[in-house]
Amino acid sequence: PGFRWVLAKGMAQFQEVMRQQLESSMHVELENLLSTAKGADIEVCRKDFEGFEKLFHRFLQVKGPSVEWTKINRPPEDSIQPYEKIRGLPTSVSESLNKLAVVKLNGGLGTSMGCKGPKSLISVRSENTFLDLTVQQIEHLNKKYNTDVPLVLMNSFNTDEDTKKILQKYTHHRVKIHTFNQSRYPRINKESLLPVPEDVGMVGEGSDGWYPPGHGDIYASFYASGLLEQLLAEGKEYIFVSNIDNLGATVDLHILNHLVSQPNGKRCEFVMEVTDKTRADVKGGTLIQYDGKLRLLEIAQVPKAHVDEFKSVSKFKIFNTNNLWISLAAIKRLQEKNEMDMEIIVNPKTLNGGLNVIQLETAVGAAIKCFDNALGINVPRSRFLPVKTTSDLLLVMSNLYRLEAGSLTMSEKREFPTTPHVKLGSSFTKVQEYLTRFESIPDMLELDHLTVSGDVTFGKNVSLKGTVIIIANHGDRIDIPAGSMLENKIVSGNLRILDH
Known part of the structure; x- marks a missing residue:
């Protein structure tokens, strides 16, 4: 056993050395990339690369699957509340609404539906785009209750320019619109684990060397943009986050009331709207109890042998709609303490030239385990109406x-x-x-x-x-x-x- 122990120890040391080598090679390459940036881009790239290096470091540390199947438990009864149970309207709707900002995830392109440009600019109903409908909803609330609920769009480098052009048409609407950009990370060569792009430019060859790292990036980008601080200063307490292509994700006054009416010590910092699975939803992420915390389990994290079990409608009855209500103060605290922890999703891709790359991503809902008094609310199916096809x-x-x-x-x-x-x-x-x-x-x-x-x-x-x-x-x-x-x-x- 002594020899085997020495061998195992030697192996661990070897792996550690390999990791350090990969990290330092990556660092050198990123420095080279940074030297190709000019003007205002330098600071933006530096921030992006810092975040990317943290993610890459965590990626190298991870050994094996991020969940042990035997440790997965069903969530306790009170951690997922039926919508009927939390129903109730605030005494003052406008007071509650003024504590809210609406955030829409607007990083995606319309490619899967054969459209150029941001997906949010596709017409979905009587000439209205996803973005038009969102603006109309919030404007309606602001007029009806005489409030000031702002709309915040999280754009990606793929959608930012086109979105900003179109925003001018809402200047005279009664809704303040803010935007911030999610990070831009370099794709990684699958063999060498080095960055694919050779300069920070987006044109020509280099453009498919970059990717937006999934919506889990919202916490760091939102915080870094200064917008989070600005909203807190304006008295906002919660954000309602959802995908811009989910037409069912409207501001729900009952859920909002449930959040703002809790006594201080019991304040719920994170609500995930879930809904019952049907046969069409077998791939959706689900809530589990793991190490004593509510946790989001995505199909990508499930060991091959258990995928069928994950898809079963009987064991995992609900799935995540990605409609989330999150405390701004809590995001600030977790970001500043560096305690935001989300599982890394490794997404393999093949570029046009045939190069195999990986991109490291995170999902916004995966942070549920970091927040206090997190809660799932089982909402009616009508709150999940995504337009994917x-x-x-x-x-x-x-x-x-x-x-x-x-x-x-x-x-x-x-x-x-x-x-x-x-x-x-x-x-x-x-x-x-x-x-x-x-x-x-x-x-x-x-x-x-x-x-x-x-x-x-x-x-x-x-x-x-x-x-x-x-x-x-x-x-x-x-x-x-x-x-x-x-x-x-x-x-x-x-x-x-x-x-x-």
Whole structure:
């Protein structure tokens, strides 16, 4: 055993030396990169690189999976409250609202939907973009309750310029808009573990050498921007954070009231809105009890052998909507004490030239374990309405929802509260293509399930009910005639309607 111990000790020392070497090589490379920066960029890059080196250091320390499966427990009963239980409106709504700022995660591009530029600028409903709807919602609150709830956008280097251009159109709206940028980190060569970019420029070859490190970056970037201090000085106590493409993430006065009405010692510093899993949500992160703390468990952290168990709807019943309510004072405290700890997500990518890289990311919800009195609230499904695909877009553009003051709510004409299951095939992936295939959006009030595959178009005023499956085989085309009513139908083969 003595020999084995020496061997193990030697191995550990060797690994430590290797780690130090990798860190110092990385440091040298980053210094070289920094020397290519000019003017105001120097300070920004230096800040970014400091954060990146911390993350890289933690990445090298991590051994094996970040969770031990046997230590995972279901969260205790009182740590996830049903929404019904916390319902209650504040005595003074305006007083509560004035303690709030709304933060939207606006770092993403519309690429997955075939659009250029920021995803938040895609039109989702009667010419309104995600950003328009957000501004309308907050403006409505500020007018109705005579308050001053500001909107804060966390942009990335991918979205900042385009977003700022568009913000001018809201100058006369009753909502103050602030922006800050998340960090810009270098991608890492998978083999050498050295940074990919050769200079800090974003143009040409170098541009795919950089990435925004996930929304967990919000804490450090928000703090570094000075905006957190500014909001605290204005008397703000909480931020409501959500993805800008989640149309269900509106300011909820009941949750806000629950937060501000707690006595001081019991103040809840972090609320995560969760909702019941359906078969469509098997990949969503879930809340667990781990080492005595509430913790977010993401599919990326689950050991291969347990992925099926993670996906089961019976063991892990809820998932994270990424609607979060977080105490500003607590973020400040954790940042200053350097106690914000989030698991690192290693995201492998292959660049256009075939180079294998990794990017190190963190998730905003993973910090839940650092906050005091953290709480999950099991909210209605209607607070989770993300638009990730044109299938989602079809739902929110249809008569299933009505739009009021920037908020989408399920139409009362729909008999049952569930959302239909819509699967549009690859001919519908890009927003532009999708729009040309519908002369008008079908009536979907009584739809349960729609699958469309192949070259299919829809005429005006089509009505879809029950389960409708439309499949045009390769080389065929199906034009659904104007005014058709399809109820529990399978349509296949070839149906062309040509202008005469």
